[in-house]
Amino acid sequence: xxxxxxTEEHEYVSAENGVGTVGITEYAQEQLxxxxxxxxxxxxxxxxxxxxxxVVESVKAASEIYAPVGGTVTEINEALxxxxxxxxxxxxxxxxxxxxxxxxxxxxxxxxxxxxxxxxIA
Amino acid sequence: MRYLPHSDADRAEMLGVIGVDxxxxxxxxxxxxxxxxxxxxxxDHQAEFAVEAHxxxxxxxxxxxxxxxxxxxAGAYRHHVPASVDHLIQRSEWLTAYTPYQPxxxxxxxxxxxxxQTQVANLTGMDVANxxxxxxxxxxxxxxxxxxxxTRRQRVxxxxxxHPQYRDVVRTYAGTGDDExxxxxxxxxxxxxxxxxxxxxxxxxxxxxxxxxxxxxxxxSLADAAHEKGALLIVVVTEILSLGLLxxxxxxxxxxxxxxxxxxxxALSFGGPYVGLMATRSNFVRQMPGRLCGETVDAExxxxxxxxxxxxxxxxxxxxxxxxxxxxxxxxxxxxxIHLGLLGEAGLKRxxxxxxxxAIALADALARVPGIEVLNQTFFNEMTVxxxxxxxxxxxxxxxxxxxxxxPVSRLEPDRPELDRLLVLAATELTTDxxxxxxxxxxxxxxx
Numbered sequence: 001x002x003x004x005x006x007t008e009e010h011e012y013v014s015a016e017n018g019v020g021t022v023g024i025t026e027y028a029q030e031q032l033x034x035x036x037x038x039x040x041x042x043x044x045x046x047x048x049x050x051x052x053x054x055v056v057e058s059v060k061a062a063s064e065i066y067a068p069v070g071g072t073v074t075e076i077n078e079a080l081x082x083x084x085x086x087x088x089x090x091x092x093x094x095x096x097x098x099x100x101x102x103x104x105x106x107x108x109x110x111x112x113x114x115x116x117x118x119x120x121i122a
Numbered sequence: 123m124r125y126l127p128h129s130d131a132d133r134a135e136m137l138g139v140i141g142v143d144x145x146x147x148x149x150x151x152x153x154x155x156x157x158x159x160x161x162x163x164x165x166d167h168q169a170e171f172a173v174e175a176h177x178x179x180x181x182x183x184x185x186x187x188x189x190x191x192x193x194x195x196a197g198a199y200r201h202h203v204p205a206s207v208d209h210l211i212q213r214s215e216w217l218t219a220y221t222p223y224q225p226x227x228x229x230x231x232x233x234x235x236x237x238x239q240t241q242v243a244n245l246t247g248m249d250v251a252n253x254x255x256x257x258x259x260x261x262x263x264x265x266x267x268x269x270x271x272x273t274r275r276q277r278v279x280x281x282x283x284x285h286p287q288y289r290d291v292v293r294t295y296a297g298t299g300d301d302e303x304x305x306x307x308x309x310x311x312x313x314x315x316x317x318x319x320x321x322x323x324x325x326x327x328x329x330x331x332x333x334x335x336x337x338x339x340x341x342x343s344l345a346d347a348a349h350e351k352g353a354l355l356i357v358v359v360t361e362i363l364s365l366g367l368l369x370x371x372x373x374x375x376x377x378x379x380x381x382x383x384x385x386x387x388x389a390l391s392f393g394g395p396y397v398g399l400m401a402t403r404s405n406f407v408r409q410m411p412g413r414l415c416g417e418t419v420d421a422e423x424x425x426x427x428x429x430x431x432x433x434x435x436x437x438x439x440x441x442x443x444x445x446x447x448x449x450x451x452x453x454x455x456x457x458x459x460i461h462l463g464l465l466g467e468a469g470l471k472r473x474x475x476x477x478x479x480x481a482i483a484l485a486d487a488l489a490r491v492p493g494i495e496v497l498n499q500t501f502f503n504e505m506t507v508x509x510x511x512x513x514x515x516x517x518x519x520x521x522x523x524x525x526x527x528x529x530p531v532s533r534l535e536p537d538r539p540e541l542d543r544l545l546v547l548a549a550t551e552l553t554t555d556x557x558x559x560x561x562x563x564x565x566x567x568x569x570x
Contacts, residue, residue, distance in 0.1 A: 039408065057433050058433075061433060061439075062434075062439055062442070064442065
């Protein structure tokens with residue numbers, strides 16, 4: 001069973017078998033409003049924890065998405081090109097952004113768990 | 123009548139609140155050396171009519187482009203602008219704030235920008251164009267920055283056929299280091315050298331066509347070579363009228379097309395203000411700088427226009443904006459659009475063909491003058507010749523005879539003695555047979 005961790009910038013990463021699925025939280029999508037465009041990284045691109053990886057653009061603002069962990073992008077959610085609204089309707093399900101290898105699983109421990117994140121946004 | 127709102131008493135009161143004695147005291151933090159500028163030597167005040175007479179005498183010392191045979195181009199072209207253009211740009215529909223953030227009161231300006239973008243996209247063969255930039259050189263620099271963002275690579279190579287002033291603006295704007303901005307030496311030859319400069323770290327190559335020396339460049343092969351290395355091709359067009367005859371760069375594989383739009387609707391005006399053009403593919407639009415106008419419908423379903431994709435711009439995106447310039451050359455763009463609208467597609471093609479025909483007549487006449495070699499195998503309305511004597515001295519001698527013969531390359535490239543016999547000349551629809559005959563005769567005498 002995988003674990004899900006959260007960043008202060010409202011990204012989540014769900015880790016399973018050495019790969020993390022990254023997206024933005026329910027709270028973040030609510031704050032951003034209607035999302036009209038998502039700029040995703042290239043598959044194969046390498047990032048360090050904290051690097052700017054993607055951009056989520058809503059009718060109000062464009063927000064950078066930072067890598068919650070360092071690794072190599074293995075997959076991107078192509079469905080968002082046609083339907084960026086998936087990030088609003090199902091941010092933690094079909095509205096995921098990209099998958100990245102967990103080069104240092106220890107980095108997960110530096111992130112918040114569900115309870116800590118709930119307290120962070122309270 | 124005085125126009126200053128503050129009386130001496132007001133000033134004394136304000137200084138008292140701040141706690142200083144004089145306005146000068148406010149500037150004490152500025153080092154004295156920085157304040158040490160020479161006094162401006164202006165005569166005492168004079169009556170308005172006396173100032174007018176003085177200015178008229180100064181203007182009389184100019185030799186204006188329309189005063190006689192004129193062959194200067196090199197990025198600024200003397201074309202006929204119909205009087206109707208100047209009349210139409212003054213209509214009240216356009217007199218809305220230059221920043222049309224409030225679409226309900228700016229439909230005239232917004233619709234104009236939308237039409238302008240459509241014209242530029244059609245001319246360049248691209249999917250989308252912005253609402254204009256300052257001028258061709260700054261648009262080129264913005265295209266370089268855009269290509270770096272798109273490719274996440276830094277290295278950019280500028281062709282030796284790029285206008286030297288455009289090169290200098292790009293260097294000022296985007297020249298972060300020698301390895302990252304490669305400027306091939308300005309030259310009328312070696313047109314294909316830039317392909318050998320391409321590698322896997324190159325973000326883009328920048329090629330002007332017709333280039334500074336007038337040659338047409340093979341856009342298709344440059345695009346193919348760039349794309350093979352994952353780089354982009356930026357095409358620069360300084361004479362936008364050429365696209366009335368030449369195939370659109372977008373149809374040949376260009377990724378970003380930038381240009382100078384002065385030729386349509388805008389006078390020479392001592393070099394500005396001009397109107398920069400920028401167009402690109404739709405999948406690159408989020409990295410395109412500048413203002414963008416879009417068509418939409420209002421609450422009642424009626425057609426209307428708004429600024430769109432504003433999340434690229436600095437009032438929303440702050441330091442992450444695609445550019446710190448989010449303005450445009452609204453009035454010059456309006457004149458461009460109205461002139462192009464009056465010409466129509468057929469009129470634009472006819473005007474372009476006429477320019478090319480005048481340039482052929484010029485090239486033929488120059489080729490017959492002993493001591494002149496025409497370097498161009500191809501050209502639109504501009505060409506380079508090699509003279510038997512230094513070009514700047516020849517130009518001075520012809521100016522004394524009332525003929526403005528063109529631009530000596532040494533004016534822009536003073537440190538390149540191998541270029542000092544080169545002269546760049548342009549012909550337009552305003553160039554008459556008599557102008558060309560006078561030029562040829564004077565050149566023959568001066569070069570003899």
